[in-house]
Amino acid sequence: MKPAPERHLVEARLTFDAFFAADYRAVVGLAAVLCGDRAVAEELAQEAFVAAFRRWETVGTYDDPGGWVRRVVANMATSVWRSRLREASALARLRSRQQPAAELSAVDSDFWAGVRRLPRRQTQCVALHYLEDRPVDEIAAVLGIASSTVRVHLHQGRIALARMLGEREEDDHDGR
Amino acid sequence: MTVDERGHAARAAVLEELETISVPSATSVLRRVRARRQVRRLVLVGVVTAVVMPVVVLERSNHRVDVNVSGTSPFRDLPKGSVVSGGWASIPKGAAGLSGTTDLSTIASTGTAVIVGGAGLWRSTDGLHWSSVAPDALSQPVTAIGAHGPDIIALTGTEGRAATMQVLRSSDDGKSWSVSTTSDFGTPAPSMGRPGVTSLLWSDAAQEWVAGGGASEGNAGVWVSTDGRSWHSVLPANHAGSADVVPDGFGGFIAWWADQVWTSPDGGRTWTPDAPSELPPHTTLNAMAPGGVLAAGVDTTYSTPTTPLLRSADHGKTWIEDARTTLGLTIVRGFSHDSGIWAAEGHLSSDDRPSAWISTDSVNWTALPSSLKPSGKGDLSLSVTIGTTTVFLSEESRVDRFFAASAPSAGLDHTTACPSSVPRRLVDGAVPDSGDPLPPLAYAVTNRTTIEQQLATAEPELRRTYPRATRIEVGPGFGAAWTGTNGRGSSIVLVDDYALVVHLPDTSACPRPPRLYDQWHGTPVFYVIDR
Numbered sequence: 001m002k003p004a005p006e007r008h009l010v011e012a013r014l015t016f017d018a019f020f021a022a023d024y025r026a027v028v029g030l031a032a033v034l035c036g037d038r039a040v041a042e043e044l045a046q047e048a049f050v051a052a053f054r055r056w057e058t059v060g061t062y063d064d065p066g067g068w069v070r071r072v073v074a075n076m077a078t079s080v081w082r083s084r085l086r087e088a089s090a091l092a093r094l095r096s097r098q099q100p101a102a103e104l105s106a107v108d109s110d111f112w113a114g115v116r117r118l119p120r121r122q123t124q125c126v127a128l129h130y131l132e133d134r135p136v137d138e139i140a141a142v143l144g145i146a147s148s149t150v151r152v153h154l155h156q157g158r159i160a161l162a163r164m165l166g167e168r169e170e171d172d173h174d175g176r
Numbered sequence: 177m178t179v180d181e182r183g184h185a186a187r188a189a190v191l192e193e194l195e196t197i198s199v200p201s202a203t204s205v206l207r208r209v210r211a212r213r214q215v216r217r218l219v220l221v222g223v224v225t226a227v228v229m230p231v232v233v234l235e236r237s238n239h240r241v242d243v244n245v246s247g248t249s250p251f252r253d254l255p256k257g258s259v260v261s262g263g264w265a266s267i268p269k270g271a272a273g274l275s276g277t278t279d280l281s282t283i284a285s286t287g288t289a290v291i292v293g294g295a296g297l298w299r300s301t302d303g304l305h306w307s308s309v310a311p312d313a314l315s316q317p318v319t320a321i322g323a324h325g326p327d328i329i330a331l332t333g334t335e336g337r338a339a340t341m342q343v344l345r346s347s348d349d350g351k352s353w354s355v356s357t358t359s360d361f362g363t364p365a366p367s368m369g370r371p372g373v374t375s376l377l378w379s380d381a382a383q384e385w386v387a388g389g390g391a392s393e394g395n396a397g398v399w400v401s402t403d404g405r406s407w408h409s410v411l412p413a414n415h416a417g418s419a420d421v422v423p424d425g426f427g428g429f430i431a432w433w434a435d436q437v438w439t440s441p442d443g444g445r446t447w448t449p450d451a452p453s454e455l456p457p458h459t460t461l462n463a464m465a466p467g468g469v470l471a472a473g474v475d476t477t478y479s480t481p482t483t484p485l486l487r488s489a490d491h492g493k494t495w496i497e498d499a500r501t502t503l504g505l506t507i508v509r510g511f512s513h514d515s516g517i518w519a520a521e522g523h524l525s526s527d528d529r530p531s532a533w534i535s536t537d538s539v540n541w542t543a544l545p546s547s548l549k550p551s552g553k554g555d556l557s558l559s560v561t562i563g564t565t566t567v568f569l570s571e572e573s574r575v576d577r578f579f580a581a582s583a584p585s586a587g588l589d590h591t592t593a594c595p596s597s598v599p600r601r602l603v604d605g606a607v608p609d610s611g612d613p614l615p616p617l618a619y620a621v622t623n624r625t626t627i628e629q630q631l632a633t634a635e636p637e638l639r640r641t642y643p644r645a646t647r648i649e650v651g652p653g654f655g656a657a658w659t660g661t662n663g664r665g666s667s668i669v670l671v672d673d674y675a676l677v678v679h680l681p682d683t684s685a686c687p688r689p690p691r692l693y694d695q696w697h698g699t700p701v702f703y704v705i706d707r
Contacts, residue, residue: 020202025194033190038197049202050209106189111182130183131190162179 034077250582263586273306293318322376381443388421465511472508514561521556
């Protein structure tokens with residue numbers, strides 16, 4: 001029989017594995033709409049999951065460990081990581097030519113391109129709102145900011161998007 | 177259409193495409209991220225190179241100050257500031273001629289000299305005193321060095337968006353170097369540290385250089401070259417991030433990455449498709465020793481503080497944890513095996529301090545004394561043996577000392593060391609492996625239809641080869657290749673489809689993989705030479 005500490009590790013590992021398998025695609029999706037590139041998004045998502053794993057004793061006890069990972073991804077994707085990994089985008093395009101793989105062309109749409117042109121916090125709030133269909137309170141929890149702040153960012157983001165896309169903004173979205 | 181409607185449509189499109197993404201295993205992601213961080217370090221080394229190189233040139237050997245070490249120290253004329261304990265020494269890099277705070281990446285031995293590369297290039301003939309041999313034209317970090325007699329080749333990493341890598345060549349045992357460039361490794365992807373060659377070996381079988389590492393398109397890469405100047409890729413596309421290459425002891429090579437292994441029995445020309453290794457649960461490969469018979473695993477949870485030592489008898493396809501052998505609470509980063517001495521290096525997981533071990537049988541290890549370890553954290557990942565001195569270095573600039581072990585003074589008799597692998601010789605060739613410090617332990621048997629005839633022909637040679645053998649048996653093997661003892665006075669060699677067992681009266685305790693000998697023991701023996 002394995003000693004208790006190892007059993008504990010195995011159990012923790014299985015829990016993390018399940019969490020990883022369940023949330024991987026969604027986190028890649030969030031990273032993709034934030035950075036606009038599938039390969040870079042996968043790198044960001046993987047880095048975020050590794051960060052979660054290294055703190056799994058703590059993160060694993062959270063009500064929403066996925067929220068923690070999303071915060072890490074959101075911050076990475078809209079920070080210096082974006083510029084640092086820009087070259088990896090070119091690499092990813094090269095790789096996609098050599099090794100056909102599932103692309104995320106949908107993140108290249110005008111809508112997501114517009115989202116990425118928003119200021120950092122607006123980008124994060126709008127992406128979490130539209131991609132993950134999260135209510136304001138959840139977005140606030142994920143990003144660690146006040147709900148009122150999220151409402152402001154969402155409102156301003158929608159206005160800016162409406163101008164960029166030539167569409168009209170719609171009222172009363174933020175109260176969910 | 178409203179912004180919301182556009183947003184919902186955009187969401188639906190993304191979600192639909194996300195379904196097409198395959199979800200990797202958490203294990204592979206952990207390994208991949210770890211490897212990415214390692215290759216990014218190489219890029220950082222490049223930046224350091226440009227700053228440090230002029231200083232390095234000025235420091236050539238100027239810090240060498242010899243001191244006498246009293247007592248029973250096996251080391252003479254150690255650089256100033258060295259500390260000795262038993263058969264081990266801790267030596268300041270700066271005083272030894274290595275720039276004290278320089279990043280190092282790779283090491284190789286010609287047999288008469290050791291070359292270390294990184295943010296510069298250094299040479300030593302004793303492993304204790306170094307001098308810079310970096311040519312003025314070197315402008316990139318050296319990431320791989322390979323030696324073939326006095327001929328040495330070193331490859332650099334790419335620098336920024338430079339489209340070329342530098343190729344350094346020496347034909348005088350590393351004393352002088354010429355520099356050329358090549359773009360054959362692919363379009364640079366500096367943000368991923370690609371292309372990045374980390375292994376460089378000479379293939380006697382193919383008469384070519386073999387380089388392994390990470391290709392620019394993100395996959396593992398193996399390239400070959402006859403002259404070091406022009407290279408072409410030989411490893412098929414795969415899903416690994418990089419490939420480290422070790423000789424298999426038969427003239428071929430094993431490339432590995434995490435839990436994947438490729439083999440090239442023809443000396444690097446062709447490679448098997450990538451295939452997962454069979455490993456203990458939650459374990460991937462962290463370091464593989466030359467010969468492909470010994471490896472260090474790593475717990476993929478990154479939490480278990482011990483490194484399982486693994487043994488393989490089938491060119492890395494299957495690895496079995498050797499419960500008899502432990503290096504304590506350690507993470508092993510690398511192995512070497514020269515002149516009959518096994519070396520392992522890494523750090524203690526208990527306090528992140530560097531550690532190193534030497535052994536003559538890869539079972540019983542002697543560790544770097546605690547009193548010689550620096551107080552700070554760090555990792556050792558480079559080792560080489562020249563003469564009877566094994567040198568351990570860190571890739572990290574924060575570790576400003578390196579370590580040396582003298583096998584005899586550390587209590588090890590390397591003259592009775594176990595061979596790293598089975599020499600590949602046909603029975604009908606009956607040519608002893610004269611390069612091994614021991615009498616050859618095996619002849620590969622490759623043709624069942626003529627086996628007995630071959631053995632009859634080879635019997636006189638076998639008797640001469642094993643003058644002390646009390647019995648030599650040949651029986652069916654397991655498609656494996658390995659040599660060692662059963663711990664009861666017999667050497668067993670499993671070669672391809674046949675096994676050759678040499679019973680010796682007092683064979684040293686060479687390692688054996690669990691199970692294999694026991695599987696073989698008792699199976700019908702179809703050829704016996706009794707004394």
